[in-house]
Amino acid sequence: MEQGYKKIFWALFFVTFHINLGPLQLLPPFVGWLILLSGLQDLTSALQNSSVSTESFERARTFGQVLVGLTFMGTLVSLASTGEMMESPVLTFYPVVVIALEIITFFHILEGAHNIFATLGLEELAGETEGKLQAYLLMIIPSTVLLTFSLFFNHSAGMVIGVLLGIIAVIYLLVFFHRIKKFWMEDPLGHCL
Amino acid sequence: MEINRKILKAGIVLIALLVIIGYVGVYLLTLKEPVFIEHYIEEEIYTGHEQGPRQVELELNYIANAWDSRVVSRVDFPEHPEIQVPASEYGMHGGLMMFSGGQQGPPGNVKGRYSMRTVYMSFTFDEDYGDGESIEITKARVHLSDGSVFETELGSVNFHFTKERTEALESWGGSGSGPRERREFSVLEDIELVGVESPILPILENDLVILLNDRDYREIEGMHLEAGEVLMVESNISRDDVAEEKLRYLKFQPKLRFIKENGEEETRILSTGWHRVWDYEFIDIFKYLQQREAL
Numbered sequence: 001m002e003q004g005y006k007k008i009f010w011a012l013f014f015v016t017f018h019i020n021l022g023p024l025q026l027l028p029p030f031v032g033w034l035i036l037l038s039g040l041q042d043l044t045s046a047l048q049n050s051s052v053s054t055e056s057f058e059r060a061r062t063f064g065q066v067l068v069g070l071t072f073m074g075t076l077v078s079l080a081s082t083g084e085m086m087e088s089p090v091l092t093f094y095p096v097v098v099i100a101l102e103i104i105t106f107f108h109i110l111e112g113a114h115n116i117f118a119t120l121g122l123e124e125l126a127g128e129t130e131g132k133l134q135a136y137l138l139m140i141i142p143s144t145v146l147l148t149f150s151l152f153f154n155h156s157a158g159m160v161i162g163v164l165l166g167i168i169a170v171i172y173l174l175v176f177f178h179r180i181k182k183f184w185m186e187d188p189l190g191h192c193l
Numbered sequence: 194m195e196i197n198r199k200i201l202k203a204g205i206v207l208i209a210l211l212v213i214i215g216y217v218g219v220y221l222l223t224l225k226e227p228v229f230i231e232h233y234i235e236e237e238i239y240t241g242h243e244q245g246p247r248q249v250e251l252e253l254n255y256i257a258n259a260w261d262s263r264v265v266s267r268v269d270f271p272e273h274p275e276i277q278v279p280a281s282e283y284g285m286h287g288g289l290m291m292f293s294g295g296q297q298g299p300p301g302n303v304k305g306r307y308s309m310r311t312v313y314m315s316f317t318f319d320e321d322y323g324d325g326e327s328i329e330i331t332k333a334r335v336h337l338s339d340g341s342v343f344e345t346e347l348g349s350v351n352f353h354f355t356k357e358r359t360e361a362l363e364s365w366g367g368s369g370s371g372p373r374e375r376r377e378f379s380v381l382e383d384i385e386l387v388g389v390e391s392p393i394l395p396i397l398e399n400d401l402v403i404l405l406n407d408r409d410y411r412e413i414e415g416m417h418l419e420a421g422e423v424l425m426v427e428s429n430i431s432r433d434d435v436a437e438e439k440l441r442y443l444k445f446q447p448k449l450r451f452i453k454e455n456g457e458e459e460t461r462i463l464s465t466g467w468h469r470v471w472d473y474e475f476i477d478i479f480k481y482l483q484q485r486e487a488l
Contacts, residue, residue, distance in 0.1 A: 089219045089260060093212045100208045107201050114194060133197050141204035148211045152218060153305045153475065154259050 001046045001184040007039030008109060009177040016170045029071040037064045052119045056112035063105040070098060096148045103140055106173060107133065113180060132176045139169035222306045227257040228487045229333065230470060231348035233393040235446040237462055238318055241356040249316045253347065254442055254470050256478055259308045262299045267336040268314060271344065273328060278314045305475030324356035329392065351392050359459040362424065372430040374464040377423055386416040387450040389463065394447065403428045403447060428464040436480035443468040
């Protein structure tokens with residue numbers, strides 16, 4: 001479990017924060033999504049012989065696979081066009097589509113985490129997960145709506161605010177994943193699974 | 194978890210709707226080709242006393258899609274194929290194209306889906322043009338950096354050539370800038386005023402005030418001025434707060450026509466009023482493009 005959440009943590013980190021070497025992105029987003037798929041695989045494997053449903057993680061995996069394909073194509077297009085194609089009207093809302101799929105993916109991951117805690121009778125942790133998910137949604141959805149408007153109207157200030165709000169939401173989620181990872185590292189209930 | 198599910202559903206439906214509406218908007222608002230705004234320009238070019246070729250620098254504005262990375266590489270004029278001018282969107286310095294270093298993306302002032310771009314051109318006229326000759330340019334053929342070419346209406350760009358300047362009126366002071374100007378002339382010999390003329394006068398008629406010694410320019414015919422008198426000229430071009438007038442480039446140089454004592458007719462520029470295109474938003478460009486039926 002700990003390994004799975006560790007990978008999800010780093011996947012979310014790499015798809016949000018890009019490290020560039022000149023024009024080249026050292027770790028393109030699709031690599032981050034591949035790490036996430038691997039993390040989800042670890043989680044479902046760990047839950048295989050338990051009574052906990054893996055349905056949410058399976059759903060997250062489906063959306064994760066779509067994101068791998070979409071961001072791989074995005075990387076190819078940006079490499080082939082040196083940026084000009086990315087300004088094409090066809091790709092105006094490409095970032096919004098990626099973020100929307102990202103929201104659904106992380107919803108299912110947190111839903112899965114909630115199910116584990118609920119099945120194990122850890123009501124407090126289950127409630128906390130639910131609360132964190134709600135806060136994440138209430139931050140990331142308005143930021144995405146703002147980003148959509150800003151991309152349409154080429155409004156720089158709106159874009160900056162939208163992206164900053166989105167980053168705050170992601171950092172909030174990263175902190176929570178770190179906490180879950182630590183919880184499973186200490187493994188107080190690992191024997192239950 | 195039920196509330197979270199509802200928040201997610203509502204959020205994703207909202208985002209999906211915005212993306213769909215956004216793409217419809219992008220499709221509807223995309224320009225098939227750039228649109229030049231209307232320019233009404235007058236330039237007096239003095240070619241007398243063997244001064245050699247004269248250079249006139251002009252700026253023409255056009256609207257392009259904000260994402261359009263092409264730039265204007267050349268402009269020629271179907272009505273005047275003999276006029277060849279260097280053109281650039283990066284400014285002209287001494288007739289040479291200078292590219293500003295370090296600038297990201299194409300030049301232009303982005304407003305929503307559009308970008309207001311400026312083409313800088315340097316016209317060179319030799320002394321072949323006779324006194325009183327004029328050139329009017331209303332159309333341009335624009336060559337873009339990707340090799341595409343399109344023809345566009347420009348409005349009316351007028352060059353007037355003058356070899357001799359009148360000695361009957363001498364300007365000795367003025368104030369104001371842009372659309373409002375006040376100038377004073379010394380009358381050096383007796384003259385009789387005929388009228389004020391400009392090829393773009395009919396376009397401005399409703400927005401224009403020109404007073405000559407407090408008399409409207411339409412009522413000056415037959416007015417006598419004696420040597421030693423002062424001719425006070427006040428001019429103002431008002432601009433309504435509508436897209437059509439906000440996005441109109443004006444450079445207006447009305448001329449006073451008068452008869453001297455010896456019966457010769459002469460002219461003198463009274464003032465220079467202009468409106469540059471600077472105060473506009475996305476909605477003004479959108480309305481303007483609708484009026485021009487470019488969308």
